[in-house]
Structures are given as structure tokens and as C-alpha cells.
Amino acid sequence: MADEEPDYSSLPLTDRFVHKIWKVRKQAYEDAAKQFAATPDESDPVFRPFLQDPGLWKGAVVDSNVAAQQEGIAALCAFLKFAGRDACLRTRGSTITPMVEKALASTRAATKASANEAILLYIELDTPGPVIEDLLPGLSHKVPKTIAATLACLTTVFHNYGCKTVDPKPILKMLPKAFGHADKNVRAEATNLAVEFYRWLREAMKPMFWGDLKPTQQTDLEAQFEKIKAEPTPKQERYLRSQQAAMEAASASGGGDAGGDDGDEEEAQEIDAFDLAEPQDINSKIEKIEPDFWTAMGSSKWKDRKEAVEALYAILNVPRIKEADYTELNRVLAKSMKDANVIVVTIAAQCIEALAKGLRKGYGKYRSIVQAPIMERLKEKKVTIAEALGAALDQVFIATSLPECMEDIMTFIVNKNPQVKEGTMKFLIRCLRTTREVPSKQDINAFVEAGKKLLSESSEGLRSGGAEVLGTIMKIVGERAMNPHLEGLDDIRKTKIKEFYDTAEVKAKEKPKAPPPAAPKVAPPKKALGPKKAPVKKAAPPAAAPPPAAESAPLAPQPTSRPLSKLGKPSGLAGLKAPRGRALPGPSGLASPRRAAAPPVEEETPAPPPQPRFGRGGPAARSLARPTRAASPGFPDSPSPPRANAMEPRISSLERAELEELRAANDRLMRLSEELRHERSKLCSEVQELKNQNAGLIEDHTRDVLSIKAKETQLVRARSDAEATEQTNERLRRELERLKRALSRAEGLNGGMTSPGVSSPTHDDVGIFRDGYASAGGAGRQRSSFNSSMSEEKENGEHAYPTKLNADLRYGGSGMSSGRGSPARGYRDERPQSVASQGSGSGVESWKRAAEVTSQLKARIEQMKAKQGFTRQ
Structure with a gap:
């Protein structure tokens, strides 16, 4: 009996976690995992001791006995899985770093797998940022085995959660260091991680670290990338608890999980180098250019200007640029568009493209400075220059929108120079293809008119471009909306437009139409009118009440007069509608039998309420005056034939007059709008003429300045020659005198x-x-x-x-x-x-x-x- 081991199961679970015997600790870890799995929810009391003392888990994950350590990390995974987010927040700071140092590089596969699972659970329960921060020190560990294990863990993290959920920038910055490590296992794990990044980011990852690798490493990675280049974009395999809740809510509302997957795939495709790169300060680097950049750009020697823009392009050619004031820089680049040297123009256009690409939407405020000069330079016939200018325009458009660029496009698409016109037309086609917003009707009309004008050009390229413009617009707005614009065109041109329509690819999506539930919003006023009509129909049948004068049989005309309504008809007939070409009931067709009795007329003069503004509410309003007329003597009791006509649906004369007035006002507004449109086009043409004149004056001024400088140079040279000649003459004179x-x-x-x-x-x-x-x-x-x-x-x-x-x-x-x-x-x-x-x-x-x-x-x-x-x- 003395050899029997004592029973430690009666000890509290927390005491057994820190027991000096490893078997006791191992059994405690197993018991804890079973208890955690049996809990009904996260608020179970069994979790409380471990939440209050997170140090228990630190000892478990670094247990000196490898078997106990394996069970301890498994118990931690169970604790995180069933205890929820609170367990993650309380234990994360004391367990991740020890696991990186002692568990991720364990020789036991089960221990290593449990450690990776614990890392994934920590990310799932909260956010990945703090976990990645605790993992990064493992990449600088002095033991190569630990570095390799950390890289493998990061590969698992990005494989499960993707680069959209977990930010890859901190790891991408440290990859070159891993590739330069002396241990081959570290370099192998770094390669695996780079391949995993390529699955998610493709070419967008290269600017972050590619330049720091050796050529042989780049070649090896390219070979690895070729193997997975044909694979589709991967999907996220594990989701954060917050993402799971959002997906459940979407599924409950009918969205389904598939939609979430598609959204994740679309978001993954949006990751590019701009999102990954750190913004770089450009102004400080420009100031360090030798010789001075601003002075060199104003030099009369084209080589100085060329060297300056080349140095500038080397600075601007970065994935992302820090926001700052680049107004003066854009003005210098815009001025370079008029440079006489085509090399300077080409490199300056590349600088504009790089600056717009590095600033993205932040470059929109500089569009008015550079766009017009670039489009003016489209007159160059060389393909390389035209491509550089077109690429710069495309980046400027990406930073802005189609309505912002429309004014310059419509100005230069009618330019006298065919090259400028053709380049602007191609730019418009690219804008229509890449814009994600459907242009407004006014913009569509302007583009259609420009396309029609291009169809009548003498050049085949311009005519074909005009058809492509119209075909692309048809792809955006649809055939039905485009058919009115194509009226008057011959069949050949329509066929050409239809061909471009069939092959066009656009990104603009039609705006959603007004939802059908808009109609019920008008329904409540109709329901409000119903109760008013019902009492009128019920009050009409009693025989004791005499019919009103307007509904009685025709009587002889009376000499008495009655005030007319606003529309010139007798007030008693204001609610009736006479057929066209016929008079209202009565012997003469102009008067009503109500004129037979004078006293009721005097009493009724203030009584009738104003004509209602409802389309069909006339009978309800007219019934209110019937009781007063019933008490008046002298009216027959026989029913009137026009009663049925009075209840028919109709529009009152007052409403008709208001409708005519609104139509007249609408016509005036249309005429005013047309006049303003003509005035605007006239002002635009005048502005363009002034711009052309200004450009001509600038060119003349530049030519005069260059001529003056040339004359000054000639004068300086002539003076120098004259001085040299005088000196020669003097020397020869002295020589001659001496010889004499x-x-x-x-x-x-x-x-x-x-x-x-x-x-x-x-x-x-x-x-x-x-x-x-x-x-x-x-x-x-x-x-x-x-x-x-x-x-x-x-x-x-x-x-x-x-x-x-x-x-x-x-x-x-x-x-x-x-x-x-x-x-x-x-x-x-x-x-x-x-x-x-x-x-x-x-x-x-x-x-x-x-x-x-x-x-x-x-x-x-x-x-x-x-x-x-x-x-x-």
C-alpha cells in the first residue's frame, strides 16, 4: 500500500495547474479541457478562476514536461473556444510570446498544431493586429528554428484569414531580412510565406520587398509564382467572430453565405500596391536634386531640363506619395508640355502619370492645371509621345471623374488639329469604358452630339472613333434609350455603331430605378377622401329633401342676376362639366334656373365654400350646400336629370386653369433653359477662342524672348570679336611701326x-x-x-x-x-x-x-x- 500514488484529484483545479509533479499537471490540463467543453455558455463559473489568474496559462504553455505542455496548450485552445472574447483579451498578453518561443518550434507535431490553433483562435475572437504584433518579435529571434516556426505560423494565418482581414504590410517589410538569413530552413519558410502572399496580392506585393532580394532569389520566386499564377483568387477559410455575426445577419435577411464569399473575393481583388505601400515625402527629395531642380527646369539647354525631369521621375516612381502641396510642381510639368524637345515632353508626361498614380484621389485638385496642356500636346504624331500623354490623361481621369473632365474633352474634341481631335476622342472612349458612374442625360446628349459630328469627318479614323463613342454610350444606357439619338443616321452608320455596341466593355452600372413601393405613398390621400364621399351618397336618396336648383328641370329664364364664379360660369354650375360644343342645361344655355328666386340668391352668395382642389372631390363639396337650399320655397321636388353627370369623374375648371398656367410656366422655363444653354455654349466658344488667343500670344511671346536672347548672344559674340580684332590691329600696328x-x-x-x-x-x-x-x-x-x-x-x-x-x-x-x-x-x-x-x-x-x-x-x-x-x- 505504501507504493500506491496519492490521489490528487481532490485538489482544486487551479492548484493542480501549478503542481510540482508533471503528471498531476498533465491530468489537470486534461480535466480542464473536458470541463470547458461541457459548459453551457461563456458565463459558466468554471471559467472564472482562469480569467482572474491568466498566469496559469503562461505556465501551461511553457510546461517543462513536453507531454504536459502538449495537454496544456490543448486545454488553452478549449478555454478560448468556449470562454469567448473575454478569455482572449485577458490571456493574450501572457501566452502568445511564450508559445512563440517554446511551442511553435516544438519537436512534437501535436504541440505545434495546438499552438498554431491557439494563435488562430486569438485572431478569430478579436482582431488580428495585436496577435501579429506579438508574433513579429519571433522573426528577430536568435534561434533560427524559432524564426522558421514563426514564419510557418504566419503562413498558416494568412492562408486561413487572407490579406484583407490581416494586414500584410508589417510582415512584407521584414521579409527581405528572412531571405537574407544564413539558415536554409528560414529561407525556405520565407519562400513559402512569399508564395502565400502572391496567392492573395499578385504583383501588388513586389514593390514592398522585391528590390531587396538577390537576383537568384527573384528568379526562384518567379518560378514558384508561375506555378500558382493560373489559380483563381483564394477565398477566406476562417472568419472572425464579428464576420460570422455579420454573415448570420445577412443570411437571416436573405443574403446567404454566397454573397459574402463574392464580396470577399471582390475585396481581395481590390488590394494593390497603393494600399500596401507607405506614403513617401516627395518634396524633401526634390529639394536634394543636384543641380537645383527649379533652376534646371528653367534652363535654356534641353539637356539640363532632360536631366531634371529624369531625376524627378526617379523620385516620383513610387507606389504611394504623401499628401502635400504640389501645385508649383504641376505647373512646371504643365509648362513642360510645351517644351520644344520631345524627350522632355515624354518624361514630363511620365512624371504626371507617376504623381497621379501615387496620390490617387488626392491628385484631383491639380487636374485643371495639367489636363488642358496635355491635350494640347496631343498634336504630336510620334507613337511614344502619344502613348505617354495618353497614360498621363488616364491617370488624371482615375483621380477625378467624367463630369470633371468633360469640359476639356468637349473643348478639344472639336479642335482644328486632327491629331488633337483623334487623341481626345480616344481619351473619351477610354473614359466611357472605365467610368463606374452612368453619365447624366445632359452629358450623354453632349457626347452623342460630339460622336455624330465625328461621323461626318473626312478621316476614316475619326469616323470610326465617332461610331465607337456612340456604341460605347449605347452599351451604358441601353439600346432603347439610345434609339432616339440615332434617328436620321443612315443604315451603314447604324450598323457600325451596333458592331461597337456588341464588342464594347464598360464598367458603369445603370442606376437603380425607383422602387415600386413609391405608389402607396400617394394612397393615403385617396383613403382620406373616401369617408367624405360616403355620407354624400347616403344623404342623397331622402325624398323629403327638395332637390337643389341646379338639379331641377329647366325653367323659364328670369331677369334676376347672380354673381359669377372666378371662371365666368354661374356659381351654381361651377361643379358641372359641359360637353364640348354644348351649353349647360337651360333654355338659353347660359343661365341656370336658380335665378328664379332672388332671396335664396342673396342668402347663398356667401354660403358656397371655395371650389375644392381635389381632382374628384366636387360632389362632396357641393353636397354641403343642399340643406340650405332645401328650405327655400319655390323649387320643384322632381329629380333632375343632370345629377348622374355631376357624379362623374372630372377636373374642375379652376384646376384646368391652374394646369394651363403651369404648362405655360413650364414652357417659359424650357425656353429660358434653352436660352441659357445657348448662352453657355456661346460663352464656352468665346472662352475657347480666348484660350486659343492666349496660347498664340504665349507662343509669340516665347518666340520673341528666344529671338531677343539669340540677338543678345550674337551681339555679345560680335563685341568679343570686335575687341579681339582691335587687339590684333593694335599688335599689328605696333609690329608694323617697329618693322618700319x-x-x-x-x-x-x-x-x-x-x-x-x-x-x-x-x-x-x-x-x-x-x-x-x-x-x-x-x-x-x-x-x-x-x-x-x-x-x-x-x-x-x-x-x-x-x-x-x-x-x-x-x-x-x-x-x-x-x-x-x-x-x-x-x-x-x-x-x-x-x-x-x-x-x-x-x-x-x-x-x-x-x-x-x-x-x-x-x-x-x-x-x-x-x-x-x-x-x-
């Missing part, structure tokens, strides 16, 4: 060389002779050698006056030195005559060379004189 002086000195020196009174050469002459003469051996010549050479040149009739400008003399092959053997130095040469005489043989050749150089120098001087004289002229 050198020539005159050389001639004077040549003439007085034999005389004893010859003076020494000046500094300039020394420079000239130094450049022109040099001895063959590099030594200076003596005065005797110089004189003898000069005399030989005189005998030959030649004059050699070397100059430093002569290249032949300076760099000749005679081996002359750099001035040491010049004649000027020879005056000062004190060497012996014998030394000087050694170079006399070469001196003769040098003087012959000098003679040639002199003749060349003279010719060059003449050329310079002629050139200088031409320049001065």
Missing part, C-alpha cells in the same frame, strides 16, 4: 657703312640683326668682315636686312648662333683681324641670304599694309 623703324635704320646703316661717321645700331636693330645673322662657327664677326660683306651686297644690288620674324633666317641650315655673331655685336668685337678674316668666306653667303630675306620682308610688309588697310575699311 628697323627697315629705315637698316637702310641708313647700309648707306653709311663705308663712311667713318656711322653710328652704332639701336636696341631694336640689335634684336633684328641678332635674329637674322650668325656666324658659321658660332663666333661674332669683326667690323671689317661686316663692311666687306655689305659692300659686296651693294655691288650686287641687293639689300639684306634680317628680321626676327623670318623663319628661314632664324632656323636656316647655316648653323648661325643666337645673336653672338650679329653685325651689332661685330662693332664691339675686339678680336684680332686674323680671327675675323677666317669667317669672311661664309660672310658672303650670309649677306646673300640676308638679301633674300630683305626682299621677303618687303613683300610681307606690303601684304600687312594691304591687310591693315582692308581691316580699317
Whole structure:
């Protein structure tokens, strides 16, 4: 007996939950799960201890014994399933994190499955946001096994609840980190999660993390995506308690579950990159563009403008843009639509498209700035430019609506330029196809008239486009509503319109018609009139009451007069309706027998009440005056034949007069509306003319400014050339003067060389002779050698006056030195005559060379004189 284990079942359940023996704890978990499943509702007392002390569940999910832990997490699932939302809110904060660390990565499959089920129950009972926040730290855990288990749990969550119920943005931001992990199991689970995201989001998920992956990882993921690309959009498998309640309510009202599924599928298809991305601040990035963006956009060089818009497009090409004031930016882009360089125009259009796509509905307020300039630029014939402009217009339309864009469309669809007209027509067709709201009747009429005008164009493309416009409108409003607009068109055009009608695809849905229960709203007034008619019919038969004068037999006319009603008929016959072309009863057809007695007339004058405004209430009102007339003497008792006519349905004369008055007022309003419509069209045409004139003036102004800038550039260049020419002339003049002086000195020196009174050469002459003469051996010549050479040149009739400008003399092959053997130095040469005489043989050749150089120098001087004289002229 001593070996028998004690019985712990008598202990309270909460005490056994924290018992030191794992078998006791395991049994307590099993007993708790059974008790929870047997409860009738969420308010059962068995839940109270566990709601008051949520720490019990923390110990259960991290039990040191794996078998007990398995049963503890199973008990937690039962507790959440039967205890309801209150159990979720009280225990969520103390159990999810321990389960992520200790249970999701368990080696036991049952423990792992129970932990995942508990996570799903926590999401089902409340909202998924807090649960996902508690799961995210598991993606940064230091143990790779825990990270992989958390990724697998998230895959299960999104597989069951979908990306519309659970926000995928926090997980998408952390996916690149998981793909870069060193553990292959983590990368494999990250791939599974990415594939699950692709099932729900398709291409919308890529902008969030795709750029952070390696090319090989992108290739592997693309291969995985190809396998599921053909699958239909998945449906949500589990629903939140709030969704379940809504579905039950819809089912009770006749909606059914199928409708909820369709709605979920439609909502899942609406998820795109814009919903997932975080808004980015664009203005701060634009300010960092180097060189300055605003200055570059105003540059006269197209390359600067091109680089500026390219840098801007790189900034704007993001999934979502933060709301801010982009008025000035749109004005600059609109101005770029008139740029002379087509590359700048194309990239600017792409910038507008990206900005409109990033702002969505927030871009609607900038439509009036950019739409008209874009449509004006549709005159370009290049396909690439036209496509870029069309894409920008489409994004602007998505941010606005068809009525907002209608004014510009109707203005440019009648433009003189065929390219602008055709581009506007194509834009209108795209708008009609994509709009989700049926245009108003006035807009439909305007579009139909524009389409009819296009049918009479000379270009086949415009005629076909007009037929497509009318066919698309017919698809929206229906054939019956469109038939009146097609009257007068020939069969060929109607056939063409019908062909486009058959192939057109539109998204606009016809507005629901007025519900039939509107008729009962008019019924209560009819029921109110019933009780008034019943007493009148019952009071008519008594024979004691004499019939009124209006219902008696015709009598002789009396001379007495009676006031007429407002419509000119006798008041006694105001309630009767005479057939067309016939008079009322009486001998003359104009008077009533009531005129026979004067006293009753005076008494009845104030008595008759005003004619009722009801369509069929005349007899009831007339019966009120019968008792007073019955007391009057002199009326016969015989019944009157017109009584049956008085009870027939009719419209009173007063109502008829009011109806005619309303018709006249309606005609006046129609005429006024037509006049206002004509006035509006006239004003629109005047506005368009003013816009065209303004555009022409702007173009003229731009052309003048460019011309002025060109002239200024030419003037600056001319001034620079003039200054350079003046400097050249001055230099040449000084050179010429110096050459003249050198020539005159050389001639004077040549003439007085034999005389004893010859003076020494000046500094300039020394420079000239130094450049022109040099001895063959590099030594200076003596005065005797110089004189003898000069005399030989005189005998030959030649004059050699070397100059430093002569290249032949300076760099000749005679081996002359750099001035040491010049004649000027020879005056000062004190060497012996014998030394000087050694170079006399070469001196003769040098003087012959000098003679040639002199003749060349003279010719060059003449050329310079002629050139200088031409320049001065």
C-alpha cells in the first residue's frame, strides 16, 4: 500500500495547474479541457478562476514536461473556444510570446498544431493586429528554428484569414531580412510565406520587398509564382467572430453565405500596391536634386531640363506619395508640355502619370492645371509621345471623374488639329469604358452630339472613333434609350455603331430605378377622401329633401342676376362639366334656373365654400350646400336629370386653369433653359477662342524672348570679336611701326657703312640683326668682315636686312648662333683681324641670304599694309 500514488484529484483545479509533479499537471490540463467543453455558455463559473489568474496559462504553455505542455496548450485552445472574447483579451498578453518561443518550434507535431490553433483562435475572437504584433518579435529571434516556426505560423494565418482581414504590410517589410538569413530552413519558410502572399496580392506585393532580394532569389520566386499564377483568387477559410455575426445577419435577411464569399473575393481583388505601400515625402527629395531642380527646369539647354525631369521621375516612381502641396510642381510639368524637345515632353508626361498614380484621389485638385496642356500636346504624331500623354490623361481621369473632365474633352474634341481631335476622342472612349458612374442625360446628349459630328469627318479614323463613342454610350444606357439619338443616321452608320455596341466593355452600372413601393405613398390621400364621399351618397336618396336648383328641370329664364364664379360660369354650375360644343342645361344655355328666386340668391352668395382642389372631390363639396337650399320655397321636388353627370369623374375648371398656367410656366422655363444653354455654349466658344488667343500670344511671346536672347548672344559674340580684332590691329600696328623703324635704320646703316661717321645700331636693330645673322662657327664677326660683306651686297644690288620674324633666317641650315655673331655685336668685337678674316668666306653667303630675306620682308610688309588697310575699311 505504501507504493500506491496519492490521489490528487481532490485538489482544486487551479492548484493542480501549478503542481510540482508533471503528471498531476498533465491530468489537470486534461480535466480542464473536458470541463470547458461541457459548459453551457461563456458565463459558466468554471471559467472564472482562469480569467482572474491568466498566469496559469503562461505556465501551461511553457510546461517543462513536453507531454504536459502538449495537454496544456490543448486545454488553452478549449478555454478560448468556449470562454469567448473575454478569455482572449485577458490571456493574450501572457501566452502568445511564450508559445512563440517554446511551442511553435516544438519537436512534437501535436504541440505545434495546438499552438498554431491557439494563435488562430486569438485572431478569430478579436482582431488580428495585436496577435501579429506579438508574433513579429519571433522573426528577430536568435534561434533560427524559432524564426522558421514563426514564419510557418504566419503562413498558416494568412492562408486561413487572407490579406484583407490581416494586414500584410508589417510582415512584407521584414521579409527581405528572412531571405537574407544564413539558415536554409528560414529561407525556405520565407519562400513559402512569399508564395502565400502572391496567392492573395499578385504583383501588388513586389514593390514592398522585391528590390531587396538577390537576383537568384527573384528568379526562384518567379518560378514558384508561375506555378500558382493560373489559380483563381483564394477565398477566406476562417472568419472572425464579428464576420460570422455579420454573415448570420445577412443570411437571416436573405443574403446567404454566397454573397459574402463574392464580396470577399471582390475585396481581395481590390488590394494593390497603393494600399500596401507607405506614403513617401516627395518634396524633401526634390529639394536634394543636384543641380537645383527649379533652376534646371528653367534652363535654356534641353539637356539640363532632360536631366531634371529624369531625376524627378526617379523620385516620383513610387507606389504611394504623401499628401502635400504640389501645385508649383504641376505647373512646371504643365509648362513642360510645351517644351520644344520631345524627350522632355515624354518624361514630363511620365512624371504626371507617376504623381497621379501615387496620390490617387488626392491628385484631383491639380487636374485643371495639367489636363488642358496635355491635350494640347496631343498634336504630336510620334507613337511614344502619344502613348505617354495618353497614360498621363488616364491617370488624371482615375483621380477625378467624367463630369470633371468633360469640359476639356468637349473643348478639344472639336479642335482644328486632327491629331488633337483623334487623341481626345480616344481619351473619351477610354473614359466611357472605365467610368463606374452612368453619365447624366445632359452629358450623354453632349457626347452623342460630339460622336455624330465625328461621323461626318473626312478621316476614316475619326469616323470610326465617332461610331465607337456612340456604341460605347449605347452599351451604358441601353439600346432603347439610345434609339432616339440615332434617328436620321443612315443604315451603314447604324450598323457600325451596333458592331461597337456588341464588342464594347464598360464598367458603369445603370442606376437603380425607383422602387415600386413609391405608389402607396400617394394612397393615403385617396383613403382620406373616401369617408367624405360616403355620407354624400347616403344623404342623397331622402325624398323629403327638395332637390337643389341646379338639379331641377329647366325653367323659364328670369331677369334676376347672380354673381359669377372666378371662371365666368354661374356659381351654381361651377361643379358641372359641359360637353364640348354644348351649353349647360337651360333654355338659353347660359343661365341656370336658380335665378328664379332672388332671396335664396342673396342668402347663398356667401354660403358656397371655395371650389375644392381635389381632382374628384366636387360632389362632396357641393353636397354641403343642399340643406340650405332645401328650405327655400319655390323649387320643384322632381329629380333632375343632370345629377348622374355631376357624379362623374372630372377636373374642375379652376384646376384646368391652374394646369394651363403651369404648362405655360413650364414652357417659359424650357425656353429660358434653352436660352441659357445657348448662352453657355456661346460663352464656352468665346472662352475657347480666348484660350486659343492666349496660347498664340504665349507662343509669340516665347518666340520673341528666344529671338531677343539669340540677338543678345550674337551681339555679345560680335563685341568679343570686335575687341579681339582691335587687339590684333593694335599688335599689328605696333609690329608694323617697329618693322618700319628697323627697315629705315637698316637702310641708313647700309648707306653709311663705308663712311667713318656711322653710328652704332639701336636696341631694336640689335634684336633684328641678332635674329637674322650668325656666324658659321658660332663666333661674332669683326667690323671689317661686316663692311666687306655689305659692300659686296651693294655691288650686287641687293639689300639684306634680317628680321626676327623670318623663319628661314632664324632656323636656316647655316648653323648661325643666337645673336653672338650679329653685325651689332661685330662693332664691339675686339678680336684680332686674323680671327675675323677666317669667317669672311661664309660672310658672303650670309649677306646673300640676308638679301633674300630683305626682299621677303618687303613683300610681307606690303601684304600687312594691304591687310591693315582692308581691316580699317
